[in-house]
Amino acid sequence: MAEESVPVKENTAVAPEIHEAAKKLLTRRFKFIRKPDDSLKRLARLGVERVAADMAAHPQRYREPEPEAPLPEVSPLDPLDILRKDHQLPALPQVFLELQQAIGSRSTSADDLAEIISRDPGLTAFLLRMVNSAFYSLPMQIDTISRAVTVVGVNQLSTLAVGTSVMSLFKDVPADVIDMEQFWKHSICCGLIARRLCRMSGKGDPERAFVSGLLHDIGQLILLQVEPERATAVHAHARAKDAVLFAEEKTLLGFDHATLGGMLLRKWNFPYVLVSAVLEHHHPKPGHKEAEPLLVHCAETLATGLGVGSSGEFFVQPPSPEAWASMNFTPEQMDEMVEDLDEELEEAFSILLDR
Structure with a gap:
């Protein structure tokens, strides 16, 4: 693990003792490989x-917590x-439940899905930020959910909407x-x-x-x-x-x-x-x-x-x-x-x- 070095950006250069500490930590982290x-x-x-x-x-992220003695019993x-x-x-938000129902229905159109998402301003803003980010690197600016559904796809955008809604819970x-x-x-x-x-x-x-x-x-x-x-x-x-x-x-x-x-x-x-x-x-x-x-x-x-x-x-x-x-x-x-x-x-x- 220590034989080769990987180029490091100038702003990530660290002191030798910290680099050595990182090597020891990674050696331990990989112990089951x-x-x-x-x-x-x-x-x-x-x-x-x-x-x-x-x-x-x-x-501070790398300070080992004090071990508990004795260890607590677990049933x-x-x-x-x-x-x-x-x-x-x-509790699942209402927009989440409506999206789930819409996705499971054969009669749901792209416009239906866009209408459901648009009822939630926070989810709308989030999805538009995501679609216009490097996550997709689209050549054009997407400014409506309807356009996002058309460009990204119904299944793709609904998967993203349902999955990321969970984070707020x-x-x-x-x-x-x-x-x-x-x-x-x-x-x-x-x-x-x-x-x-x-x-x-x-x-x-x-x-x-x-x-x-x-x-x-x-x-x-x-x-x-x-x-x-x-x-x-x-x-x-x-x-x-x-x-x-x-x-x-x-x-x-x-x-x-x-x-x-x-x-x-x-x-x-x-x-x-x-x-x-x-x-x-x-x-x-x-x-x-x-x-x-x-x-x-x-x-x-x-x-x-x-x-x-x-x-x-x-x-x-x-x-x-x-x-x-x-x-x-x-x-x-x-x-x-x-x-x-x-x-x-x-x-x-x-x-x-x-x-």
Whole structure:
């Protein structure tokens, strides 16, 4: 990991001791990657450079929390019990429900969809900002939702609208439980990388890949919102044991956040491909007809390896050999994958996090 160096922009130059600290952190973060191929080794080196720059700019993010002694006890839980607590789950906005119904109807036209979206000024402004951003890089300015639907497509825009509407539902998670800005930065990064993988591989749909990545860790938010004590206790156990978070969730709770997230999206009548992408983002099933679960699985490895934001999971998950091989990664493609990513991330953060 330390043999080669990746060019760093002048504004990200850091002191040697910080760079060395970043190397140590990344070595630990990749501990479960037993036999990395050349592309994973390149990812680790890219991660060192990015984390070193962030460590220099934001040292407080890298202070290890004091270990809890003794560790709190955690009793198992049935995920269905969480989903039955409707009064504690976030309430879906009316525009979301109307969009879901419209998308499921064969008689819905582009004008119908545009009319529903236009009733929500916040969603309208957000979608117009997104369509006019580098996310699409369209050659013309789009100034109405009707035009956006025509240019981008009914299914694509509705997927984006429904998926991003979910972000506004989780404003009550306490800041001392999780840093929501860092959580969404990780999720947005995962979505953008899944979208890039979609285009690079020619598999899947770009908007579905983005929304799948954006929502892949939604199960964590539900667990933190409905069972904050249990959730924070599991995090404490994972940190103390140097264990992968989703594995510790299964051990202590009997299920992991991917299972809970998939069940929640199914309860909310999300399209099957989004449900399966969230449900399987740690363990994609072989032989999938849809590509999004594989794209999100690989994007999760990339986003965590690069150290963009934080979902609460410290370690880079070992990717499924079949899923990873299906992407045909090379070190050069890894460089291409992160080229101009910072610019795209910054613009996406400003649009999605300022809603």
